Amino acid sequence: MGVGSPMTVGKFLCHLEDPTQIAFMRIYYQIPITRTEDANLATLAQQIQPHEVCGELEAFRLLMSQGCSSVPRFLGYCEKTQGEHDLVPGGYVKYLVWEKVPGEPLTEEFFWSLDPLVREDIRAKFRVAFESVYANPRWQVDKTLIQLTGRCCVAV
Incomplete structure (x- = not known):
């Protein structure tokens, strides 16, 4: 198939x-x-x-x-x-x-168990990191690479 x-x-x-x-x-x-x-x-x-x-x-x-x-x-x-x-x-x-x-995996269950303000802080930090990597032509980031490496960790 x-x-x-x-x-x-x-x-x-x-x-x-x-x-x-x-x-x-x-x-x-x-x-x-x-x-x-x-x-x-x-x-x-x-x-x-x-x-x-x-x-x-x-x-x-x-x-x-x-x-x-x-x-x-x-x-x-x-x-x-x-x-x-x-x-x-x-x-x-x-x-x-x-x-x-170091840190805990940011699983779906873990993320949604967090306080809404903590979740928004994580989203904001992720946006900043993503935009800085995506904007840097040195990385030549494409959607496939983001999907392959899209695992995140958050320090506890």
């Missing part, structure tokens, strides 16, 4: 060798098309997608190459092929790791 392969995505809080170095790891794992989970290997092999560039990885690379200091530090990326006993033999598994910055 032209929308890419089915996948499951997990985000995990982890640490590097030093337990004080907290990071996030996101895993993208290709899964079989619905109702083909028990299909033979030949059918599952037809579902293998060519390796595509991970949009999140490209966003991190672009922002870091431009010296952007308002995104977490990118720590690593790995792409593997599923083994013969996995859900889609030959399918992809992608891992991205980035540092966890």
